[in-house]
Amino acid sequence: MKQFDHPPFQSSRFVRGGHLQTILSIRAECASGLMPQPHYVGVSGGDTIVLHEDRPKSVSSDSPCVLFVHGLSGSHASPYMVRFAERFLSCGFVVFRVDMRGCGSGAEMSGQLTHAGRSQDVIAALSFIAERYPQSDLYAAGISLGAAQLLRAAGRVGTGEDASPSWFHRMRKIAAVAPPIDLLRCSDHMQKRTLRLYNYYFIRTLLSRIPERLQQDEIFQRQMRLPRPRTLRELDDRLTAPLSGFDSALDYYQKSSCNEVASSITVPTLVLASEDDPIVPVGCFTDDSMQWSPSTHLMLTKSGGHAGYIGPGRICWMDSVIEKWFVHHFP
Numbered sequence: 413m414k415q416f417d418h419p420p421f422q423s424s425r426f427v428r429g430g431h432l433q434t435i436l437s438i439r440a441e442c443a444s445g446l447m448p449q450p451h452y453v454g455v456s457g458g459d460t461i462v463l464h465e466d467r468p469k470s471v472s473s474d475s476p477c478v479l480f481v482h483g484l485s486g487s488h489a490s491p492y493m494v495r496f497a498e499r500f501l502s503c504g505f506v507v508f509r510v511d512m513r514g515c516g517s518g519a520e521m522s523g524q525l526t527h528a529g530r531s532q533d534v535i536a537a538l539s540f541i542a543e544r545y546p547q548s549d550l551y552a553a554g555i556s557l558g559a560a561q562l563l564r565a566a567g568r569v570g571t572g573e574d575a576s577p578s579w580f581h582r583m584r585k586i587a588a589v590a591p592p593i594d595l596l597r598c599s600d601h602m603q604k605r606t607l608r609l610y611n612y613y614f615i616r617t618l619l620s621r622i623p624e625r626l627q628q629d630e631i632f633q634r635q636m637r638l639p640r641p642r643t644l645r646e647l648d649d650r651l652t653a654p655l656s657g658f659d660s661a662l663d664y665y666q667k668s669s670c671n672e673v674a675s676s677i678t679v680p681t682l683v684l685a686s687e688d689d690p691i692v693p694v695g696c697f698t699d700d701s702m703q704w705s706p707s708t709h710l711m712l713t714k715s716g717g718h719a720g721y722i723g724p725g726r727i728c729w730m731d732s733v734i735e736k737w738f739v740h741h742f743p
Contacts, residue, residue: 477548523623561670675705681707681709
């Protein structure tokens with residue numbers, strides 16, 4: 413693969429450092445002028461995810477299609493998802509933004525949680541798009557947890573652990589921003605007292621959006637009678653793992669991380685990460701134990717936080733990076 417080059421990231425002088433970049437990127441859902449068409453896609457366990465389709469002004473039977481997958485506490489209406497939709501519509505893409513299980517407009521359509529191991533839900537979303545647009549090239553990008561789900565999906569197809577869908581040859585590019593590729597390492601990192609603010613934010617957000625059906629589960633009700641979890645490790649041990657069929661948080665981390673299959677990804681893939689990401693340690697990407705496939709380009713920046721990349725004028729630099737990766741030809 414040829415080198416993928418892009419002008420380096422320059423942070424806003426008012427938003428310096430990984431913590432500030434991360435905190436200012438965590439914003440509430442936003443309104444937009446977009447009027448997407450919702451599609452309801454069935455996934456395992458009788459659950460449903462929702463795809464929000466936006467079409468460009470000029471669309472043909474072979475217009476390229478792109479899927480965007482949100483992060484742990486996100487949805488199709490997260491600011492970065494809205495920005496991506498508007499940007500890629502202007503590039504002529506048919507844009508699909510997903511609400512994963514229990515998220516966004518799909519909040520009450522699932523009795524199970526989304527988590528890093530839900531790579532089959534990504535495949536289900538792409539299968540729907542591929543069937544709806546059988547002549548189109550396919551692209552996909554994920555942020556944080558969504559990026560890990562996407563990498564895991566492509567990696568498991570590459571290893572043969574999951575069957576290759578009939579449309580998989582149409583996958584042209586993948587982009588993954590700040591993916592927590594090693595869940596155990598990220599969880600160990602998040603145990604630090606200095607990161608309690610992030611733990612509090614994620615736990616509060618996740619507990620506030622537990623699907624109503626899941627709230628009736630005996631495990632959930634029993635756990636809610638105990639003191640609230642203080643760290644994501646505690647939350648995963650007490651809720652994510654048992655409610656998702658894992659023996660423990662460690663079992664969940666071992667079976668759901670994408671680092672073990674990343675070396676088998678065959679689709680041209682861009683992984684974008686920052687050295688000052690306070691949530692995903694940079695060593696996850698650079699240690700000798702991490703093997704990347706020849707089709708993957710790892711793009712590390714000195715700063716940017718966790719999917720922040722807020723540059724001068726509060727313009728998000730990662731948006732133009734992903735556009736260049738998808739729109740311009742890099743064999």
